Amino acid sequence: MACDWLIHNALVLTLEPGSRPLPGGYVAVQGGRIAAVGRADVPGDLPAAQENLDARGALVLPGLVNTHCHAPMVWFRGLADDLPLQQWLTEFIFPAELGWLDPDKVYWGTLLAAAEMIRGGITTVGDSYFFAAEARRALAEAGLRAVVAQGVVDFPAPGVPDPALNLQVAEDFLNTGANFGSRVTSAVFCHAPYTCGPETLQKAKDLTRARGVPYFIHLAETRQEVVDLEARTGLSPAAYLDRLGVQDELTVVVHGVWLTPADGEILARRCVKLCHCPESNLKLAAGVAPIPELLEQGVIVGLGTDGAASNNNLDLWGEMSLTARLHKVWGRDPTLLPAPRVVAMATRDGAAVLGLGRATGVLAPGMAADLIVVALDRPHLTPLYDPYSHLVYTARAADVQHVMVAGRWLLSEGRFTTLDWPALAARARSLSRDLSACCRRLRPGA
Amino acid sequence: MACDWLIHNALVLTLEPGSRPLPGGYVAVQGGRIAAVGRADVPGDLPAAQENLDARGALVLPGLVNTHCHAPMVWFRGLADDLPLQQWLTEFIFPAELGWLDPDKVYWGTLLAAAEMIRGGITTVGDSYFFAAEARRALAEAGLRAVVAQGVVDFPAPGVPDPALNLQVAEDFLNTGANFGSRVTSAVFCHAPYTCGPETLQKAKDLTRARGVPYFIHLAETRQEVVDLEARTGLSPAAYLDRLGVQDELTVVVHGVWLTPADGEILARRCVKLCHCPESNLKLAAGVAPIPELLEQGVIVGLGTDGAASNNNLDLWGEMSLTARLHKVWGRDPTLLPAPRVVAMATRDGAAVLGLGRATGVLAPGMAADLIVVALDRPHLTPLYDPYSHLVYTARAADVQHVMVAGRWLLSEGRFTTLDWPALAARARSLSRDLSACCRRLRPGA
Secondary structure: OOEEEEEEEEEEOOOOOOOOOEEEEEEEEEOOEEEEEEEOOOHHHOOOEEEEEEOOOEEEEEOEEEEEEOHHHHHHOOOOOOOOHHHHHHHHHHHHHHHOOOHHHHHHHHHHHHHHHHHOOEEEEEEEEOOHHHHHHHHHHHOOEEEEEEEEOOOOEOOEOOHHHHHHHHHHHHHOOHHHOOOEEEEEEEOOOOOOOHHHHHHHHHHHHHHOOOEEEEEOOOHHHHHHHHHHHOOOHHHHHHHHOOOOOOEEEEEOOOOOHHHHHHHHHHOOEEEEOHHHHHHOOOOOOOHHHHHHHOOOEEEOOOOOOOOOOOOHHHHHHHHHHHHHHHOOOOOOOOHHHHHHHOOHHHHHHOOOOOOOOOOOOOOEOOEEEEEOOOHHHOOOOOHHHHHHHOOOHHHEEEEEEOOEEEEEOOEEOOOOHHHHHHHHHHHHHHHHHHHHHHOOOO | OOEEEEEEEEEEOOOOOOOOOEEEEEEEEEOOEEEEEEEOOOHHHOOOEEEEEEOOOEEEEEOEEEEEEOHHHHHHOOOOOOOOHHHHHHHHHHHHHHHOOOHHHHHHHHHHHHHHHHHOOEEEEEEEEOOHHHHHHHHHHHOOEEEEEEEEOOOOEOOEOOHHHHHHHHHHHHHOOHHHOOOEEEEEEEOOOOOOOHHHHHHHHHHHHHHOOOEEEEEOOOHHHHHHHHHHHOOOHHHHHHHHOOOOOOEEEEEOOOOOHHHHHHHHHHOOEEEEOHHHHHHOOOOOOOHHHHHHOOOOEEEOOOOOOOOOOOOHHHHHHHHHHHHHHHOOOOOOOOHHHHHHHHOHHHHHHOOOOOOOOOOOOOOEOOEEEEEOOOHHHOOOOOHHHHHHHOOOHHHEEEEEEOOEEEEEOOEEOOOOHHHHHHHHHHHHHHHHHHHHHHOOOO
């Protein structure tokens, strides 16, 4: 029987551990999954297919996995930059979140974020924010694979004015997730140990543990929060979460900039995963996470863009380039984080971080057909000696030509197939004018 | 009289000090220079023109200035990465340079590099390498503005097998430069204080001083070279060059990673300029240059990509993003190097670094018509509150739609007008196969 799609004539990177690039490679897709991957030395070797994509001169690899994002914060991209953290948060971000956001803006903002992510070859996103049901609806419509987490904090938040109801809102969110099937799943995001009390952290974990879904938490992003936590509890970040019993293989800590080696040991022992967001960490002057050390300890690390308010883009190519470079200079060793390791972080390991390691992140029979086709016939990608080197140090979002999720094209020849970009752009112009006006009302002296 | 070209309906950033963005802005071009820049509140305000470009919804700003590049090294892009510096140099780069490069490969490599730079909105490049006459010819054909410097080292180099002739080769290069006019000028590049003896450094400066052209030199790139220099001379890098009398307003030091505050004072006093190449510095684990401190001391700093062997791209958008982020985390202060400062480094200040501050780098009447048009109607550039923020933190090379140098379009709607990309790509494939074969001959055990 013929498969649905055959992508052939490509240089294929399967990202399976130990695999080598496949020149003249193909990927056969059937029913949303990968039916076969291989190398066709003669045309007759190719499986029969109803539709063909000749990817001659291009790379095919698993779609990128953005393990940490706050998609609706795309509205705040460039609203204010280069400010001290507290001023940025209290004068711009918090007022805009509490005084302007509503479910409709979260929905449209998530569609806008989805457009940027699809254009840049992201096929799976772990998204954490408020009004998460609207983000989930938008990501489902956009066609992305997603783990969407409802935010929990112990103070008033967008859509949760009464913090006493924060866990109830999260539970309701999980309860309404069944309709989305396996492509878009639901989870909980406890914002941080300094915004959620111990009881909230524990009850949220009870909720996610009972349902077998991920539990996200910002941890050790700034030095000050670690100092404060230790003053309050006598414990380092991972030791504190361990005392609360909230760390297991479905716990995902984000940032981890100020984790100690002892913290890393705890994370590794509990099989906790980590999201590394270096562009955000640098822009906010948070610091540099000890990624080579955490990897050495056996912690699985994925890459994340963080939200556009603090990055200001949702582009994993920049995160790959920065990850590979930053840790070399920080560790004074140019051999740290070589390119193939970083590509794995952005694909296979990212999938594992989100609990999707058996579903996506590598090209192998039975896995979801989540893949991207990257053009190579461009000046900055010429000559080509090593595709991993190009992916990390040279390729950029605009080099992505085609994006497939679960066997469905979301981007074809650089054009969106699930999103109406002109309509989305018009909506974005209107809503961003509205936000500007709202900011002037909220900060009349500015 | 009607001007040659009118670019209108744009958001114009002139980059003149203290200027504000001009919505509904226009740039009029006549005879290769800017005739007028302004804001048309009604259509009748616009100058008459023979040809018009409606840049509605786009940004127009001065073209980017790449202050430090080794264009022909594009052949070694990704040939070897993530290695210890000495192994990378001695096993890959030096053998490839001495065993494979020739004038023809320098010419074609420079064209390939020019394609990448034009595609990414670079209009001016300071290029330093060997066989510099071939690079000069290629950059002139490509239509870029360039300061091309012949390399000088006290050991055998590509095209200069006898180091006793290194200054003669440089002088011959300067002597043959007059035909290229003011758009492509000639200079000298002393590789570094550890590869050029004091007499060479001084004689090269005599040569450039007599002709009023720039003198480039790598300085304080690695910690080891600074330690070695101090052991040998008792002096820090800038103090050493000062003792030799080679520092003046046309001296351009590159990297400056390990400069001390006392070095910075010397550079500022001598009006020496600095090229900052952060992507290369990180990838080679060289370190982080003290840029905020040097700026504070009054040193003019431009951005550079360095060569593609050590970067691995010739993309100033990545350098801008990294510059703005890196120094925030390094200095633990998120207000360091705000976006407008970084855009100035990539344009106006870069021009000043190359001694071209009166010719290019800002959009003002009488300046060269070197400008770029950057698309804004894209998901990652939506919404737009602050164009400087977008240029630094979000925009990428592929957002450049049009590139003009000296009144001539080099890129139009993303297409090259001076370069034949298919022919160049075919030549690149052939030459890179040849280099791969040569590397296997040179390193048969690998």
